[in-house]
Amino acid sequence: MVIDERKMRSLAARMAQAEVRGRSPWADARRRFFRNKAAMAGLMILVLVALFAIFGGQAAVWSNEELDFSVMGQVATMGAPSWSNGHYFGTDDLGRDLFARTVQGTQISLLVGIVGAGIAVIVGTLYGAVAGYVGGRTDQAMMRLVDILMSIPYMFVLILLLVMFGRSMSMLFLGIGLISWLDMARIVRGQTLSLKNREFIEAARATGVPTWRIITRHVVPNLLGVVAVYATLLVPLMILTESFISFLGLGVQEPLTSWGALISEGAGTMNYGTLWQLAFPLFFFVITLFGFFFVGDGLRDALDPKDR
Amino acid sequence: MTRPLLTVRDLRVSFPIRPSGAMPWTRSRLLRAVDGVDFTLPAGQTLGVVGESGCGKSTLARALIGLVPAKGRAEWIDGADLIGLSPRRMMAYRSQIQMIFQDPLASLNPRMTVGQIIAEPLATHRPDLPRAQIRDRVKAMMDRVGLLPSQINRYPHEFSGGQCQRIGIARALIVEPRLIICDEPVSALDVSIQAQVINLLMRLQADLGLSLIFIAHDLSVVRHISDRVMVLYLGKVMEIASSDDLYSNPQHPYTQALLSAVPVPDPSQDPAARIVPLRGELPSPTDPPSGCVFRTRCPRAAARCAAEVPVLAGSDHQTACHFPGPLTAQEIARARTVEAA
Numbered sequence: 001m002v003i004d005e006r007k008m009r010s011l012a013a014r015m016a017q018a019e020v021r022g023r024s025p026w027a028d029a030r031r032r033f034f035r036n037k038a039a040m041a042g043l044m045i046l047v048l049v050a051l052f053a054i055f056g057g058q059a060a061v062w063s064n065e066e067l068d069f070s071v072m073g074q075v076a077t078m079g080a081p082s083w084s085n086g087h088y089f090g091t092d093d094l095g096r097d098l099f100a101r102t103v104q105g106t107q108i109s110l111l112v113g114i115v116g117a118g119i120a121v122i123v124g125t126l127y128g129a130v131a132g133y134v135g136g137r138t139d140q141a142m143m144r145l146v147d148i149l150m151s152i153p154y155m156f157v158l159i160l161l162l163v164m165f166g167r168s169m170s171m172l173f174l175g176i177g178l179i180s181w182l183d184m185a186r187i188v189r190g191q192t193l194s195l196k197n198r199e200f201i202e203a204a205r206a207t208g209v210p211t212w213r214i215i216t217r218h219v220v221p222n223l224l225g226v227v228a229v230y231a232t233l234l235v236p237l238m239i240l241t242e243s244f245i246s247f248l249g250l251g252v253q254e255p256l257t258s259w260g261a262l263i264s265e266g267a268g269t270m271n272y273g274t275l276w277q278l279a280f281p282l283f284f285f286v287i288t289l290f291g292f293f294f295v296g297d298g299l300r301d302a303l304d305p306k307d308r
Numbered sequence: 309m310t311r312p313l314l315t316v317r318d319l320r321v322s323f324p325i326r327p328s329g330a331m332p333w334t335r336s337r338l339l340r341a342v343d344g345v346d347f348t349l350p351a352g353q354t355l356g357v358v359g360e361s362g363c364g365k366s367t368l369a370r371a372l373i374g375l376v377p378a379k380g381r382a383e384w385i386d387g388a389d390l391i392g393l394s395p396r397r398m399m400a401y402r403s404q405i406q407m408i409f410q411d412p413l414a415s416l417n418p419r420m421t422v423g424q425i426i427a428e429p430l431a432t433h434r435p436d437l438p439r440a441q442i443r444d445r446v447k448a449m450m451d452r453v454g455l456l457p458s459q460i461n462r463y464p465h466e467f468s469g470g471q472c473q474r475i476g477i478a479r480a481l482i483v484e485p486r487l488i489i490c491d492e493p494v495s496a497l498d499v500s501i502q503a504q505v506i507n508l509l510m511r512l513q514a515d516l517g518l519s520l521i522f523i524a525h526d527l528s529v530v531r532h533i534s535d536r537v538m539v540l541y542l543g544k545v546m547e548i549a550s551s552d553d554l555y556s557n558p559q560h561p562y563t564q565a566l567l568s569a570v571p572v573p574d575p576s577q578d579p580a581a582r583i584v585p586l587r588g589e590l591p592s593p594t595d596p597p598s599g600c601v602f603r604t605r606c607p608r609a610a611a612r613c614a615a616e617v618p619v620l621a622g623s624d625h626q627t628a629c630h631f632p633g634p635l636t637a638q639e640i641a642r643a644r645t646v647e648a649a
Contacts, residue, residue, distance in 0.1 A: 022421055022462035199415035203479070206373045207429040208402035221419040 029225070032302040039298020045291035049284060053106040061086030062097030064104045065255055069095065081276050090276040092262075093269055101257055102280055108169075108258040109239050109285075112176065116238035117231045119177035124184025125227055129219050131185070132192025133211070143189065146182050154179040155244075162250045169252060172245070176238055187230055191223050225303035232296035236289045243285065259285045311385050313351040313487060313519050314372075318344050319380040319391070321364070321371045321543075325594055339594045341367040342378070343543035346620060347536075351385065351486070354513065354520040356534030356551060358527055358566065362590055364543040365523045366410075369489045372521070373407055374398055385486075403433040406480035410492040412472035416464035422475055423460040426450065429483045445482065453478045453508060470501035474508065481512065489521045494529060506533055527570050531555050539563050542593055542601040549625040559625065559632035562602050584635060585643050600630065607635060607643035 033039055062068065068091055081090040081098075089098035131142040158175040165171050195201060196219075204214050243260025245251040252258050259281050266278030320343055324336035342364040349355050357365050371378035372390065382390040390401060406429070409415035416425050426446045430437065437445075447457035453474045464472055473493060480488050490509070494502040510533060513520060524530050530537055531551050538548040539562065547560040558564045565584040586605045591597055597604050603613035612630050620628045 017456070017458040019461050020456075020458050022459075022466060024421075024463050025418055025465065199409045199411055200417045202370075202375060203407065203409060203415050203476075204417075204428065206375055206402070206407050207432055207483075208399050209428065209432050213432075217420075218417050222417070 029299075029302040033298050036298040036301060038294045039302075042291040042294025042298065045287050046295065049106065049288050049291065050110065052284075053103060053110055056103035056106070057100070060088075060097060060100040060103060062100055064096060064100035064257075066097065067095045068097065089280040090274070092265060092277055093274070098262075098277060098280060101262060102284060105257045105259045105262045105281060106284055106288075108252055108256060109242060109260070110288075112172065112242040112258065113235040113239040115173055116176040116180045116241075117234040119173075120180035120184045120234055121227055121231045123177075124181035125188050125220060125223065127181065128185040128188025128190075129192050129215050129223065132189040133196055133215050133219055135193075135196070139189070143186075146185050149179070150182050158241075158245060159248070159250055162245070167250060167253045169256070172242065172251060176241060180234065180238060184227070184230060184234070187226060188223055191226050192219055195219055195222055225299075229296055229300045229303060232292055232299055236292040239285070239288070310351070312348040313385045314349040315381075315383040316345060316347050316349075316372070317381040317383070318346060319368070319371060319378055319382060320344055321367050321376055321378045323376075337594050340543050340596065341593060342371060343596075344380075345538075345540070345543075345545055347538055347545070347548060349487070349519055349521065351519055352513075352517050353535040354522055354533055356530035356537040357521065357523045357540060358525060358530050358537060359540035360525065360566075360590060362593070363540045364593075365525075365540055366491050367543075368540070369407065369491045369521065369523055373405055373489060374402070399433075403429065403483040404485050405487045405489065406483065406485040408473070408476050408480050408488060408490045408493045411496050412469050412476055413464060415476050416472055418464055421461050421463055422450070422455075422467075425464070425475060426478045426482055429479060433483050446478075449478045449482050453481070453512075454504075468501075469497050470504060473497060473501075473505050477505075477508065477512070481516070484516075485518070487519045487521065489523070491523050492525070493522075495524065495526070502529065509533065527555075527567065539566065542591065542596055544601055545620055545626075545628060546602065547625075547627045547629075548620070553625050557625075558634075559627040560602075560629045561606050561608050561635055564635050584640055587643070587646055600628075607639045607646075 068085075068087070070085075081088060087097050087099065089102055092098050092101060127142065127146075131139045158179070161175045162171055201214060201218055204218055209217075239259070242251055242258060243263065246258050246260030247264040249264070251260055262281035263278060263285065266274075266281060270278050320340070322338045322340045322343075325339045326334070326336040345364075345368060347355060357368065359365055367376060370376045372382060374390070374393075378391050380391055384390055384401060384404075388397075388401070390398070390405075393401070416422075420428075423443065423446050426449060427442050430442055430445065434442075443460070447460060450457045450460065455471060455474050455478065459467075464475065467475065476493075493509070494505050497505060506529060509520065512518065520533070522530060522533055534551045536548065537551045537554045539546040539554070539560065541562050547554065547558065547563045549559075554563065555567065558567055561584070565586050568584045584607065588605050591601070591604055597614070599615055600606070600609075600613040600618050603609040606613065608631050610631065616630065618628045618630050620626045
């Protein structure tokens with residue numbers, strides 16, 4: 001009994017020991033990411049662009065709808081960027097303040113990119129994970145549907161949608177959302193197939209963990225690395241798609257604007273000496289794409305240290 | 309006589325194999341991974357399963373636990389047949405049969421903490437338990453398998469291979485199973501850690517009255533832990549006997565060949581004198597030899613071996629061979645000349 005008591009006491013002591021905090025794979029990845037200079041520069045750019053989109057409106061002297069009658073008609077001479085009249089980025093052809101317009105375009109473009117990538121991440125991940133994990137006929141049917149949707153020229157469908165149902169933000173989101181998740185679903189399915197036969201999944205199945213719980217607790221968390229990398233590369237792709245649509249004149253509708261629409265307008269007037277109308281939206285567009293690509297690269301290196 | 313915990317009769321697992329690029333209507337060939345295995349496992353005992361790679365050891369384990377579809381009977385102590393139970397009814401038995409895997413790190417989800425990993429079977433089978441109680445049980449179990457309970461929040465990659473295997477054992481034990489299937493649990497560990505894990509398993513078995521099915525290719529480990537040993541070859545049972553009997557008096561030529569290949573720690577003993585060479589490769593399980601599956605490599609094969617399938621005969625020491633008995637020096641010598649030629 002004495003021994004038992006001692007045993008119990010030592011057990012109690014060990015149970016009462018303070019719990020050590022573990023270092024999760026995520027924490028490791030975060031540490032590696034923060035050490036990557038290019039990725040941090042990219043992240044800084046993105047933060048600055050985001051701050052510009054959120055708080056730029058407060059700094060603007062003019063609203064994005066006001067016409068400055070004093071420069072109207074002589075934009076090439078009077079509408080250039082200047083501190084004195086409050087048009088920091090100059091004005092557009094109609095005399096609207098380009099700074100306010102760029103802020104607005106940044107908001108719209110980032111929104112399109114993030115919403116499009118968000119749809120892709122949520123729908124694509126779940127769709128791909130279910131198809132890959134369940135396998136068999138379900139997988140065949142689900143992936144053939146993806147193949148069919150992919151074989152349709154999406155730009156054509158998108159343009160058709162915008163023409164038939166009218167140009168609106170929601171239609172643009174719907175159209176971009178419809179196509180963006182297909183690649184993600186394929187990537188996620190491939191990853192799931194390789195995860196599916198790992199022993200920890202087998203262990204969960206042997207214990208009788210329900211399929212849905214296996215997908216959400218075992219499959220998806222192990223996919224998130226790939227998904228995160230792909231999502232950061234998808235955001236600029238969505239922005240590019242939207243810009244292209246807007247460049248064609250089918251994207252967001254006035255008075256709303258986006259980078260694509262602004263670049264389109266700027267490109268149309270670049271021969272008349274108003275180069276700032278092209279340069280400012282293009283500058284934001286380019287640095288944002290760079291930012292996302294650097295962050296995506298950094299994430300890939302941080303999450304998959306073996307793959308370098 | 310009390311009922312055995314598990315009685316397996318004529319267990320078969322086959323996989324359809326489709327040549328790549330085949331048309332949908334071509335018949336797929338059957339790969340018989342496990343082909344008519346019989347054994348009984350009394351409560352509290354250990355059955356060792358040995359055999360070379362690809363002989364169906366792991367498939368047997370997966371069939372018993374319901375990870376691959378099987379045919380035949382596997383009768384649990386309460387009379388239920390585990391094969392072909394509906395998933396809903398199988399749930400009740402899943403907590404009684406648990407499994408320990410070969411690769412300790414791969415069998416743990418890298419994104420979960422040790423506490424979450426060990427608690428998962430408990431959370432699945434006892435959803436009524438409050439969180440705090442689950443955590444207490446997990447800590448007590450970690451202590452029991454020799455892990456520090458304070459490390460409950462750590463992640464698998466922060467542990468060594470032996471510790472990971474202890475986590476796997478804790479996960480298997482947390483639901484108080486009656487049978488643990490160990491699929492090569494020590495093959496991936498180095499020798500000193502192997503001994504620790506084996507001794508831990510044996511101690512837990514004695515404390516908790518567990519039955520074990522212990523799959524390994526290391527014959528000395530199997531001898532150390534098992535009460536009975538089953539020798540598999542190409543999905544069929546070659547020989548099954550109590551471990552002392554099997555190791556001291558092997559009857560089947562295949563068992564003798566296997567045992568002769570065990571390294572001997574004494575270098576003064578000439579190993580070449582006792583090794584029974586096996587010619588050729590393991591035949592393809594999609595196209596097994598007729599009659600006795602071992603006849604293509606057996607030093608004693610005769611005409612009868614090709615014609616007739618040997619049945620597992622004997623009461624305690626069972627052998628599936630037409631001509632059982634120790635190989636003579638002459639037969640070994642002949643096998644060696646064939647090998648050399």
